[in-house]
Amino acid sequence: MDTHTTRTTAAVFRMTPEDVAEVARIERQSSSTPWSEESLRYEIGQPTSRYVIAKMDGEVVGHLGMWLIAHEAHITTFSVDTRHRRMGIGGLLLWESMTQAINEGVSRFTLEVRASNVPAQNLYRKFGFVPVAVRKRYYAPEQEDAVVMWIDQANTAAYRSRLAAMAPCGRVEGKSLSSTQ
Numbered sequence: 001m002d003t004h005t006t007r008t009t010a011a012v013f014r015m016t017p018e019d020v021a022e023v024a025r026i027e028r029q030s031s032s033t034p035w036s037e038e039s040l041r042y043e044i045g046q047p048t049s050r051y052v053i054a055k056m057d058g059e060v061v062g063h064l065g066m067w068l069i070a071h072e073a074h075i076t077t078f079s080v081d082t083r084h085r086r087m088g089i090g091g092l093l094l095w096e097s098m099t100q101a102i103n104e105g106v107s108r109f110t111l112e113v114r115a116s117n118v119p120a121q122n123l124y125r126k127f128g129f130v131p132v133a134v135r136k137r138y139y140a141p142e143q144e145d146a147v148v149m150w151i152d153q154a155n156t157a158a159y160r161s162r163l164a165a166m167a168p169c170g171r172v173e174g175k176s177l178s179s180t181q
């Protein structure tokens with residue numbers, strides 16, 4: 001996978017079993033229903049899963065997971081370490097994951113996001129996600145609603161150039177690196 005760097009030298013790699021403990025730590029910071037190490041280890045072994053991490057100065061600082069089903073990608077989990085938010089790392093993870101998925105033939109993206117999660121919704125809107133439905137009381141135990149967001153026709157020339165124009169995204173610089181850690 002091609003990777004990109006931020007000004008703070010974050011770069012994106014495929015998630016490996018060695019990353020799982022750190023990813024689970026960030027999950028626990030970020031969610032009331034965090035993914036366990038066991039679930040993450042299972043996920044990264046699945047052929048339809050695409051899980052990536054961002055690393056900065058050798059440290060895992062964020063992660064994003066997707067399931068690819070036919071031409072559809074479902075974002076399953078996505079977090080940045082609280083100490084490193086608002087530095088462009090979330091945008092970097094999303095840009096890399098979406099670009100890779102489109103290159104694999106994905107044409108639609110979907111996700112659920114908490115109704116109160118303005119930071120994530122802002123980020124998704126920047127990438128062209130639009131809210132299409134609400135799943136009532138989707139998140140237990142808080143019973144919070146989920147907003148379902150979609151991007152259709154992500155494989156069109158128009159969307160590809162929109163995405164290309166976002167690299168670098170925010171404060172992310174568009175320097176390619178190798179995929180080795």
Ligand SMILES: CC(C)(COP(=O)(O)OP(=O)(O)OC[C@H]1O[C@@H](n2cnc3c(N)ncnc32)[C@H](O)[C@@H]1OP(=O)(O)O)[C@@H](O)C(=O)NCCC(=O)NCCS
Nearest residue numbers: 030078079080085086087088089090091113119120122123
């Ligand atoms: C959502 C999340 C992954 C964003 O990561 P990040 O590295 O902070 O995001 P970026 O720095 O790349 O921000 C990109 C854009 O997202 C939006 N954004 C990010 N944080 C925001 C905030 N606190 N308030 C408003 N908008 C915000 C902005 O549009 C921002 O662009 P800008 O900085 O040019 O204004 C991070 O806040 C996080 O881990 N949250 C907890 C877990 C979570 O909510 N995951 C999503 C589940 S659906």
